[in-house]
Amino acid sequence: MAAAKTTTTAKSAEAKATATEFEFKGATFVIPAPLDLSDDVLDVIEDGGGERAIARAIVGQEQWATYKGLRCTIGEFNDFLDLVSEAAGFGDAGN
Template sequence: MTTAATKKNTARAAEADDELAYVTLDFRGVTYTVPDRDSAPMEVLEAESDYEALRLILGEEQWAKFKATKPTVGAYRKFNTAVYEAMGEDDAGN
């Protein structure tokens, strides 16, 4: 038997699961805010490359901020790893 209190608690739990969480990281003097791994947009899973996934995670504004630093490929790889670690992922897919 489901009570009103149980329904209310279930609804609260569902709402909590839908809350988005973000983390910040600093990379080479620039601060970025990224979603934690469970808050990242679904499109990240559909990305055809790590490059595309990182761009989706950052969003256009932060992607432009990163690109403005004139990164090398090596810096990109380090940044990609730093972002995934900040998100709580074990493997950045590099």
């Protein structure tokens, strides 16, 4: 019984440690596994940061610059936010 639990725990830990990659408007974005995100994300959430601030904290400065270079519309930002939220383990952003 203990061996099965250890195996399940090992698989769960492995799944949590996987980064998620997605493409948006021809650019590739890589989001760390939820437990590997910077704790700056928590600060932004706790400080009541808006959706853009949270997305920026999740993707990091370099990838945010890539996103900004895509010159997106508000609607496209909502699509991007959904992808970022899902990749970060927060589910759909609800936009």
